[in-house]
Structure formats: structure tokens, C-alpha cells
Amino acid sequence: MQQNVSRRKFVRSTVAGTVAGCAQTESEGTADGNSTSTDGNGTSTEEEPSVPEDASVSLSVPIADELSGLYSPCMAFFEAENFTVEEAGNVNEGAGHFHVLIDTGQVEAGETIPNDDQHLHFGDGSKQGVLDLEPGDHELTLQMGDGEHTALALTDTQSVTVEGSASINLDAPQDGDMFSTEETITFEPVVENFLIEEAGEVTQNAGHHHLLVNTDPVDTGIVIPSDDQHLHFGDGTKMPEVDASELGTGDHEVIIQVANGAHEAYPLATEPITITIEE
Known part of the structure; x- marks a missing residue:
């Protein structure tokens, strides 16, 4: 998966050694495991890391x-x-x-x-x-x-x-909709230039839905967790359903986000809406 981390800075420490009065090229180890050589003027030059010839x-x-x-x-x-x-x-x-x-x-x-x-x-x-x-x-x-x-x-x-670009929008429910705990909520996302399929195999321009509850979208390439705030619909359903009682009473901000067959998040999510669950 792509790493979403702050840029790391690596300091490469080169140990250059020269022997006074010595005109031939010499090689020495460096602190990072690469080797350096000195030219006839005593200038240190670092060698490129090697790779297998048949790689x-x-x-x-x-x-x-x-x-x-x-x-x-x-x-x-x-x-x-x-x-x-x-x-x-x-x-x-x-x-x-x-x-x-x-x-x-x-x-x-x-x-x-x-x-x-x-x-x-x-x-x-x-x-x-x-x-x-x-x-x-x-x-x-x-x-x-x-x-x-x-x-x-x-x-x-x-x-x-x-x-x-692929796109996803939510036809239903709408922002501000209210449900009782005995209702089943059907989410109706509309996707374009993207295929909804079962989890498992990773294929191009395809994936499955996730319902995010009271949390932000997952960063691109990061595996979407499976917990009470990240509900997976890996069966490939195009209209996810959830019992309102599972969400609990109160106001909830919800988002539909798509991920690939390995649950790695795409930057493809609906705008957040707030729904209310009442007894």
C-alpha cells in the first residue's frame, strides 16, 4: 500500500580516507554500507548501489x-x-x-x-x-x-x-433524514466509471462499498478498518443496507467510501450527510 507518511530525511555519512603522498585509487567503507573511492586528487566519490545483473x-x-x-x-x-x-x-x-x-x-x-x-x-x-x-x-x-x-x-x-475520473454520489438517504431504530436504512450510491464487485480479487477501476460512521474518510491506499465505524459490504452489493438500531440513537455523520478488493481505500467517497436515529 502507499505509505502516507511525512517525508523522511536520511543522512548519508561518508567516511573518506586518504593517505598522504599516495597517488593510487583507494576504497573504504561508509557508514551506510556503500563504498567510496578516492581519485588521484584525494576527492571522495561514492559508488552506485549494485543490483543483480539479471534483476x-x-x-x-x-x-x-x-x-x-x-x-x-x-x-x-x-x-x-x-x-x-x-x-x-x-x-x-x-x-x-x-x-x-x-x-x-x-x-x-x-x-x-x-x-x-x-x-x-x-x-x-x-x-x-x-x-x-x-x-x-x-x-x-x-x-x-x-x-x-x-x-x-x-x-x-x-x-x-x-x-x-470516477465519481460517487448519494441519492438516498438525504442530509437531515430521520429514522426509527426499527427501520432498515438503504443507501443508494450512484457511481460512474467504476465497477462495484465482491471483495477478494483486485481489478482495475473496481471495488466495493464501505459505510463510515462518525469518522473521516480513510487515506488513499490505506486498508479500511473493520469495526463499528467502518462497515464493509464486501459482497458487492450496490445498495448497502444497515439496521438503524446498529447505529444507535442520536445524530450520525455517514459517508460511503469505496475500496479495492483488498480493502485499500480509494479517494472516492460521498459528501458526508447527517442522519438522526430515534426510538
Whole structure:
């Protein structure tokens, strides 16, 4: 899943050693596990992190068969060959995690990959991610980074065209509606350019409904919890129902939010409304 964390700054400490009167090139270790070399003038130069010669990565952003094109938010899928995908944290040889770069060039190997709207980190080891793209043409680059988000020379690039955006609105209930505890409340969301299906398999431009009660929408790419404030409708129903008694008496702010088959949140939610439950 995409990590929604504040930008982390890694200080790379380089230990450079020279021997007076020595003209040949020397190599020494660095505090972060990379090596440096000195040229004939005693200047330290850091070597690029190495990757296995037969390693490769691939990025896929398919188009749903049921739709006329690609719509945002959409799913990107990642694969790595002869390279270990793992969580961020420790730096291990031949291992790292995925990053998706949006409309920007790949990061030079050995540099720290930024964490911003154009550089999405998947430091939990995810092999898929939610992308929220504006309509139009985009160049997406998949780039591996090591456990400290240091860029590796292991990339794949794909151009995509986003036809438009998916949308969701709520026809019923309406803001201010009142219900008794003996009633069943039927939610009638209307979605466009998006497919409602059962949870389980993650497919393009598709997912299922969740009812959020007295809480904010879940951040993009984060798994929606399953509790009294986050009700899942993983059976793929298009009109979720809930017994008013389950919500309890009083005023409740409710939102319908959509997530993919793995319950990873899309930035696709109805405007909040307030309903009242009475005895």
C-alpha cells in the first residue's frame, strides 16, 4: 500500500580516507554500507548501489474490459524478477521496495528517493498501489529503492492515458433524514466509471462499498478498518443496507467510501450527510 507518511530525511555519512603522498585509487567503507573511492586528487566519490545483473522490474496499469478506457483512481501492479521485495527499514543486498514516479524522471542511483506527490513509496513491500491521476497523458516510472529509500538502477516506464475520473454520489438517504431504530436504512450510491464487485480479487477501476460512521474518510491506499465505524459490504452489493438500531440513537455523520478488493481505500467517497436515529 502507499505509505502516507511525512517525508523522511536520511543522512548519508561518508567516511573518506586518504593517505598522504599516495597517488593510487583507494576504497573504504561508509557508514551506510556503500563504498567510496578516492581519485588521484584525494576527492571522495561514492559508488552506485549494485543490483543483480539479471534483476528486472515491470509496471502494469491495465484497462478494465468492462470500461472504455482507464479512469482515476486506478490500480498499478508491480513485479520484480531475481530481486527480493521487502519492507523498508534494513538495507539488504539484492532487496528493496517499489516506488512509483509520476511525470518525473527516475532518481539517480545512489540518491534518496523523495516522498511527495510525484514520488509514491510502497515501503510495506506492496506489489500494487492506488494512483490518483488527473485526466490526460502520464508517464509512470517504477523504481526500486533499498531499505533506506536509496534509488537503485532498476526501473520500468509506462505511458498511460486517463480518460476521466470516477465519481460517487448519494441519492438516498438525504442530509437531515430521520429514522426509527426499527427501520432498515438503504443507501443508494450512484457511481460512474467504476465497477462495484465482491471483495477478494483486485481489478482495475473496481471495488466495493464501505459505510463510515462518525469518522473521516480513510487515506488513499490505506486498508479500511473493520469495526463499528467502518462497515464493509464486501459482497458487492450496490445498495448497502444497515439496521438503524446498529447505529444507535442520536445524530450520525455517514459517508460511503469505496475500496479495492483488498480493502485499500480509494479517494472516492460521498459528501458526508447527517442522519438522526430515534426510538
